[in-house]
Amino acid sequence: xxxxxxxxxxxxxxxxxxxAEVSQLAAQGIRPGLAAVLVGxxxxxxxxxxxxxxxxADLGIYSEMITPPETVTTEEMLALIADLNARDDIDxxxxxLPLPGHVDTKRLLDAVSPDxxxxxxxxxxxxxxxxxxxxxxxxxxxxxxxxxxxxxxKRSGIAIAGKHAVVVGRSDIVGxxxxxxxxxxxxxxTICHSKTQDLPSITRQAxxxxxxxxxxxxxxxxxxxTEKTGPGATVIDVGINRITEPAEFERFFAGDSKRAESFAKxxxxxxxxxxxxxxxxxxxxxxxxxxVGPLTIAMLMANTVRAARMRRGQ
Ligand code: GUN
Numbered sequence: 001x002x003x004x005x006x007x008x009x010x011x012x013x014x015x016x017x018x019x020a021e022v023s024q025l026a027a028q029g030i031r032p033g034l035a036a037v038l039v040g041x042x043x044x045x046x047x048x049x050x051x052x053x054x055x056x057a058d059l060g061i062y063s064e065m066i067t068p069p070e071t072v073t074t075e076e077m078l079a080l081i082a083d084l085n086a087r088d089d090i091d092x093x094x095x096x097l098p099l100p101g102h103v104d105t106k107r108l109l110d111a112v113s114p115d116x117x118x119x120x121x122x123x124x125x126x127x128x129x130x131x132x133x134x135x136x137x138x139x140x141x142x143x144x145x146x147x148x149x150x151x152x153x154k155r156s157g158i159a160i161a162g163k164h165a166v167v168v169g170r171s172d173i174v175g176x177x178x179x180x181x182x183x184x185x186x187x188x189x190t191i192c193h194s195k196t197q198d199l200p201s202i203t204r205q206a207x208x209x210x211x212x213x214x215x216x217x218x219x220x221x222x223x224x225x226t227e228k229t230g231p232g233a234t235v236i237d238v239g240i241n242r243i244t245e246p247a248e249f250e251r252f253f254a255g256d257s258k259r260a261e262s263f264a265k266x267x268x269x270x271x272x273x274x275x276x277x278x279x280x281x282x283x284x285x286x287x288x289x290x291x292v293g294p295l296t297i298a299m300l301m302a303n304t305v306r307a308a309r310m311r312r313g314q
Pocket of ligand 1: 094097119296
């Protein structure tokens, strides 16, 4: 039987630790603060940002949601970011992505002070991460989802050092930083992408397989080192894909009556980048939903508190 790695439980554990740290800081008269900037009316972004702001409230972190209209200009956003950079009550700045097409996203992300970049998207933080500066003064704020992947592995007691970790996907937000973090944990790391030849032959070597491709059910059972031939792989599924087509539902979830019920009720369901049938042959895996997803917000909270400390020289 494959072991299910319960992301929600691990996220709850981390949030409890963050809340305790927030209490300690309160005793020193410090209240960490997060500014979440949400442009326009993208429904998914609204849900994410509301959830981030609510989690701040739950943990005692000050937060502010700033909602410029869809028509906001790059210049106006730059002025807003400059204001947040200068504010002493704001430790973390989060610009929810995607931004409208007419806005220069790269210029905006580069304008966020690296010390307040709790998403870890600034090139200075990417550089600190790749240079292995992960703790102490002027260390990296690591991107939240990849940082969450490491927390799941560590807190589940899954060894990383010396293992072959294969990351499928090379995005700046997930694939690349996940590979870097795994390398710093002494894994032997392979990064695969759309031009990789004979992908299954590589993924089958993975002791730890991180799927961050953004394509529903892309990783199939024959791509995984199975329990039959030794310890099965630990499969970390970063994908969150919403499917609405009944044919697609059947392709992934045929015979799963619980899913079918919820699909019939809502008209959609979530599937990761790993085909559900591939989980069955793995040693351990993160489900979708309830795997990596909950960690992203937990790590954002942890980064906000870390940014608050670092900015005060702690
Ligand atoms: N959009 C989707 N995921 C994220 C994230 O982790 N951070 C930000 N800022 N935007 C996102």
